């Protein structure tokens with residue numbers, strides 16, 4: 001089951017997006033609807049609200065007078081905290097029941113207005129934020145919903161900022177245009193990302209990146225932090241630390257668009273025990289990698305023993321966000337070197353340039369191999385197979401190129417570490 005969190009400020013267009021996703025086949029779990037259910041007449045939720053706020057919040061028929069409660073709740077932070085403390089745990093429990101009842105191969109969309117405020121983002125495979133400018137939202141709420149402007153403003157003031165939502169957004173749905181424009185974005189999201197992501201998740205398959213370096217992207221760091229948060233939640237106490245490593249963690253370095261993450265664990269048994277949780281969170285295991293790491297030809301402290309380069313490798317199942325997750329043992333050379341390489345390349349412009357050149361050469365070779373494969377194959381399936389083969393050849397060519405460079409780099413980086421007093 002793939003779970004996507006859908007959020008956005010009041011009036012941004014969540015319901016509009018959710019409706020389209022349901023039409024496409026998603027299972028919707030709507031937090032606003034559940035929030036109504038848990039305070040329905042006769043519920044213990046409603047009884048608690050009356051205890052806290054008084055009989056004034058009831059209508060003559062005994063049901064909740066929503067405008068009366070809203071007037072209290074959005075007038076003070078304290079009152080809203082009391083309201084949230086009563087409703088949110090109940091909403092959480094009911095949500096869990098509904099999600100558990102969804103089909104195993106379902107794509108579950110959870111529409112949660114307060115996803116960011118509640119710090120829930122890391123619990124989803126993907127978070128989509130619907131965005132419209134504040135004055136646009138106000139206009140829509142006032143004109144189409146008949147909400148008094150002051151009420152709409154009070155709710156906006158009680159919610160997260162645009163910047164806070166950007167932090168958690170894997171997908172940004174722009175609803176500043178007309179309805180058709182956002183619906184088109186939703187359809188593309190569904191076919192290009194959600195459907196293949198769900199299938200990959202179910203089949204334990206990871207996505208491969210395009211093997212071509214792209215200019216360094218400023219948001220790699222932020223994207224990586226979102227994956228780190230997801231991995232941390234999935235790994236729990238087994239993770240000693242989780243870091244963004246590899247080329248995308250070096251500011252300004254052009255790189256293949258695949259995020260490298262490293263989970264540090266106490267030992268390889270801990271790495272193995274983590275595999276099911278990582279797979280369920282969207283990072284299936286790739287294979288047992290014993291020694292795909294650069295092995296220096298000399299060095300102190302056991303670095304030449306292939307055993308201490310052992311790790312477990314996972315990859316992202318999300319077609320929109322290729323990533324590799326190496327699970328390595330605390331203090332072993334490979335775990336230390338991943339952190340050191342990132343910091344050394346960040347500090348040493350010359351080394352960074354050498355490394356960028358190496359990547360560019362490898363990319364040119366990959367392109368040649370791909371072009372040759374395309375020229376040979378006529379059918380789509382054969383082409384896909386040939387592409388895969390070309391990808392493997394390109395990877396092998398890259399490995400052959402990079403091994404000697406890494407062998408030297410390992411020692412250069414450690415020399416730099418000693419000189420500067422670096423520690424992980």
Ligand SMILES: CC(C)(COP(=O)(O)OP(=O)(O)OC[C@H]1O[C@@H](n2cnc3c(N)ncnc32)[C@H](O)[C@@H]1O)[C@@H](O)C(=O)NCCC(=O)NCCS
Nearest residue numbers: 009010031032035066069070073087091113114155158159
């Ligand atoms: C205060 C209540 C009675 C007002 O009811 P009303 O029918 O006017 O609004 P409705 O429930 O349809 O919510 C509309 C929108 O208001 C915003 N909103 C609602 N509750 C909150 C809140 N506690 N904090 C910030 N914004 C909120 C959301 O954007 C939501 O989508 C109601 O919103 C409520 O019970 N809120 C507490 C539960 C809650 O937090 N729900 C939001 C998602 S779990």
Ligand SMILES: Nc1ncnc2c1ncn2[C@@H]1O[C@H](COP(=O)(O)OP(=O)(O)OP(=O)(O)O)[C@@H](O)[C@H]1O
Nearest residue numbers: 009010011012013014015016140144145177178179
């Ligand atoms: N692109 C659009 N153009 C014009 N009106 C829109 C557009 N998108 C949504 N609306 C309208 O704006 C209002 C708010 O949209 P919607 O109900 O989808 O937002 P929401 O985020 O679910 O709101 P809430 O936070 O109250 O649940 C609705 O009346 C909707 O019909």
